[in-house]
Amino acid sequence: MRLLLLGLTTATLWAQPEISGARIREHVKFLASDLLEGRGVGTRGGELATAYLASQMALAGLQPAGDNGTFFQRVDLVGVEPQSSAKLTLGSANLTWAVDFVGNTQQQKSLAEFNAEAVFVGHGITAPEFGWDDYAGVDVKGKVVVLFTNEPPSDDPKFFGGKALTYYGRWTYKYEEAARRGAVGCIILHTTPTAGY
CATH class of the missing domain: 3.50.30.30 (Glucose Oxidase; domain 1)
Known part of the structure; x- marks a missing residue:
């Protein structure tokens, strides 16, 4: 995963347009849009969101403070994501994933049984x-x-x-x-x- 890092320089910020509710609303509308698919870590939507934020920071005149002159810093994370093959059996009933149930675990194992x-x-x-x-x-x-x-x-x-x-x-x-x-x-x-x- 990449983290977004901010670097502030007062010399370039004084000339920027005033912060307004309308501008913030437009940023939030884009970041909350279905196009970004929830902005999950490691997903296409998450990558689009971070690219958007980095471009907006560059346009605002902020200086990158991340890895290799970017706005990003690499951070290794462990994620837990249920698979569509997940099964739940109650007595003799076999339940179907995403139809009868959804689930999650905080255990970092390939199988929670x-x-x-x-x-x-x-x-x-x-x-x-x-x-x-x-x-x-x-x-x-x-x-x-x-x-x-x-x-x-x-x-x-x-x-x-x-x-x-x-x-x-x-x-x-x-x-x-x-x-x-x-x-x-x-x-x-x-x-x-x-x-x-």
Whole structure:
């Protein structure tokens, strides 16, 4: 992966046009466009985005401070990307990737495989300030937790922020809480009612 490096020189910046909301909006529109395909690291869209940013910095008169007189510095990274051949079997049911499920792992291995019992834990939330504990009385150590996305629905802003999403509704919280409790995996059920839209 390449990182973008900035080098500032005050002598050339004073003559540049004033920063405006309209100009920034145009840059953001381009960088967020479908043309850049999400700007993922190591992807065509990511390369286009970095080339665009480097060209804009050059046009602004910034001096490169990266490798070999460029705006870039090489940095080796490890990435984890699920393959379309990924399989999930629940009992006798073989689920199809991108039709029945999608998944990811933070393990840097070519194969993430385990055989474990699944246990349902509601929304997978322990929030004492709201008097809520989906894990109460449930042993998830060595098991796969199955849970709903987001939080318990509510219109009351004093209960999980009402319609606003709190930290407890984030997938990262759910993964971290499951791992803290010793679960080996987490399956998030994404349904229209629990998605909140």
